[in-house]
Amino acid sequence: MGYVMSKHALVNRLAEIRSKQPWLVMSAAKNFYLSRSDNPAISHYYSFEANGSNEQAFAIPDGCVDILFDCDSNQPTAEVFGTPMAAIDIELKSHHRYFGVRFAFGIVPDFLRVSAEELVEHHYQFIEVIPESNQVFESIVKQENFTDQVALFKQFYNGQETRQHSSLTAQVVKTISETRGSVRVEELEDLTGFSTRTIQRQFKADLGMSPKAFSRIIRCQSAVYNINHNDQVAFSELACDLGFSDQPHFLREFKKLVNTTPMVYQSRVKEQSYLDRIRYV
Template sequence: MKYFSIAPSEKLAGLVRCFWVLEMENFEGVPYIHRTMADGCIEMVFHYQGVFDELLNNNQQVPSFSSGISGPSQEFRRFSINNHFGIFGVYLYPFALPELFDIPALALTNEMVDTGTILGAAGKELEEKMVLAPDNKTRVAIISQYLESKLTQRKTRNNGISETIRQIINTDGRSNVQRLADDSFLSIRQFQRNFKEHAGFSPKLFTRIIRFQTALRKYPEKEFLSLTDIAYDCGYYDQSHFIHDFKEFSGHHPGVYFSGNAEGTKWITA
């Protein structure tokens, strides 16, 4: 298993948090289960080797897309593959959807849509280039050129909301939502409506998801921190609140997740 991230160009840094690559050689044919967690940001995903099946709650398996966009999500999902695989991802702020593609983040909340459906012929062409590229350095160049070309058409409506979303992410979900609304000089109703369009969720739910994502990043420190330490470090009022949110957004009890034996965590230590 190999995982690494790549910083975007300066031009894209305001919209792209990072590029990432996940690869695995599976010679034994044993199913690898990957679990996606709730996330306030969005991802463009390109499977350049192998395609996963999604595991549904009724124990059915359905083919997932070979490339697509995953919107802001408050849910966890499970995927399986028996073969070698390689995935290239683009991790974007949620307001990149309305600013680059003129699509409200709310339209893709809890959705995964294939590239051709959402971006049309240009999306199918992009998928073909990314999948057939000889290496990940070339993929970075291809997707960077594509996204930088979209910057010329960038729509910056409600830019203050975008900065508010960025602030919540940069403060690990510790920002005071009421204060942010006051600073926006909008009524609370208008603030929440604009926020939801650009983030996909209400400010309160978005903040909870970002706080959960902060807790996930404590995984490398699991041997040195108790669950209580993690809860308080991430701004939870108490451990029961932490456990409730963690189970809702990941499907795991945090004790199981931070044990190092939970499903879908193998890539973290790659």
């Protein structure tokens, strides 16, 4: 399945994938497979077999909608997950094979029978919120090859639409992403020409959360990316780069959103050879 890249090439490829769920990678029994999407609405596809340990796995805030298929031969399931706002437990069953689809930041596929706000911090059964999805569900969970699963989902998604955001929300998302979440509300007012109240109302209608909450997610993802892909990280400098008032503020925020301290997280990433687990297909 796929091929082995050099570490440098892998890091460059992973930089193209902006959303990270590191606990999923570290929950893999062996390899964690990634496939980049040629559709801008989809960030990437992934596949892994859950390990046999009793350790908890966590989902962290990433601003993305995920569809996760449990491809168990006896009781297959599939769920649609909205982004959490803090680290949450997720139940991965020992040695079950999983296939996932992660949409890009802020993208809500139009085929879902739930609003953007209903998605945030919630998850739903795939066949309950996606009309006429039984056939693609059955096809994907029965298919054992990752590349073929990707092809099946692409075929299903071909011609589907995403929910269109207002130009105001699109501008705010772009600014928050470019500043790695460190932009202030007052700056958004100056940039857009709209009041804070209008920005917040429109943003929540489009994405189901406030600009401040989205900024926290982007800062969390930026911190995780820096720790994942650098051998040494000075947390005081990282806190400053990401616009935190001081290092203690950064440490508290990181622990809430990632479920551990930056130092412990860094040791876990290095101990479990995070990058060595990933195979790009």
